[in-house]
Amino acid sequence: MTLATTADIVGGAVTRGAGVPAFNVITIEQAEAVVLGVADAAVPALIQVSQNALTFRHGMAPLLAACRELAREAAVEIAVHVDHLDDPDLTRAVLERAEELGVGSVMFDKAAAPHAENAALTARIAQDAHGRGRWIEGELGEVGGKGGAHAPGVRTDVAEAQQFVGETGVDLLAVAVGSSHAMTERTAVLDLDLIARLSAAVPVPLVLHGSSGVPDAALADAVAAGIRKVNVGTALGIVGTAALRRELAERPDVVDPRSYLRGVRAAIRDEVARLAAVVGG
Template sequence: MADLVRRAESAGAGIGAFNVIQLEHAEGIVAGAERARRPVVLQLSENTVDYHGALAPLARACLAVADTASVDVVVHLDHVTRTDLVAQALDLGLPSLMYDASALTHDDNVAATRSVVERAHAAGVWVEAELGEVGGKDGVHAAGVRTRPDEAASYVAETGVDALAVAVGSSHAMLTRDAVLDDGLIAEIAAAVPVPLVLHGSSGVPDDGLCRAVSHGMRKINVATQLNKVMAAAVRRALADPDLVDPRRYLGPGRDAVADEVARLLTLLAPTSY
């Protein structure tokens, strides 16, 4: 991840980071990245781990998909709140994770995050954290508390994180693409902290908003709901045939739709390869 970030910063590009729920997601995301000739991040959220009942099977599958790709692929554990999952990620060899201690008080958040950073760095693993409140978890789209540049700088210094997700107007799980980001705040935070910024809730941001965010300093762009939307639409079209029962006949079109959208978004975020 550190190498991808350095390359993206040099190119003024955004790194596309896409959430994986099932194997077809991972295959479609990498196919889209190969078509666009751009690196990509495969993300596994704690919610997805809970859905499958364990981290190892899907994580190992994603690592295998990444290993055989013709572009650089990083497998990342996203929004993990439990230290047992952090330990599992390190044991499995995942190179990157996002630790979310936002439910704790500020002091406890700093202490817990610093502890995870020390443990992860000892294993050579890149750590992202979040400061501020990006709305939309559990279906809630209330505006969150925006990240303050001075607090972001202090948080990074105190925890030693490698990247920071910030609250600048986006919201998780949006089905519409009409979120308005605070470009000025993005630029202020980018100038205040020495680590790359991460945009969560990017599915709700229109294309021009994503481009502006990257130009103002956002580096890693997380996308989940947008891929689920295009996959679901393709599956619904396929299942219009009442005699269709083979999952490959409807999940295959869903996977292809994911590949198309990933290729489009990666090219949008990085007009030239890096």
């Protein structure tokens, strides 16, 4: 398969009434596991690199280029997305190199700012992204777990969501419907009625963040209610770290990283395949 665009993958999911799994990666091994896992499930997907992951690396190009090349060789359609950018200058730098690095979309996240500032900045970034043929995801208020407005119990307002999309021209909207970032237990309770009302009222696909904390059945229900992009990150870290601990405990004298990273990659691959089938199967 060739490297796909976010527009093609998410647009296809909208047509089918399906979900698109979107997996955040930090290492090449995680990226390989994502590509292999979604191929196992035969589900198109997004591979995502966050601003935090980019700044962890030495430069944006190496990891994004690796994701691009893995996507080009994948057995299913995969698009590359840069997630949770809150620095306008870095966002513009990513967009300037989007074609070179295979980036199909970005998320500009100024949700911690006052509404007017968030909308104005997001609108400017959206104009730049669209001028380069890329999609942009925005966020109205913060998703819980990052210290913002969408703490547990807080929900996206339907009218405000409509207004924000109209003001900014975003192609995707992240919504607060009961999930939180960085959850290590799958105990989140989603407001499915709110998802359905948002889906009916907002003219762009909806994105669920914090999906690692959502049980499988609720993820499937969220897609049925109207969620079209499902972000997963922490879950990969949970299974990968557990596998690494097992590998090193079983072979405490090992020093070759390949010998233990194979098991880590395999564990993440299995989790990706399972979640991809739940979301997009």
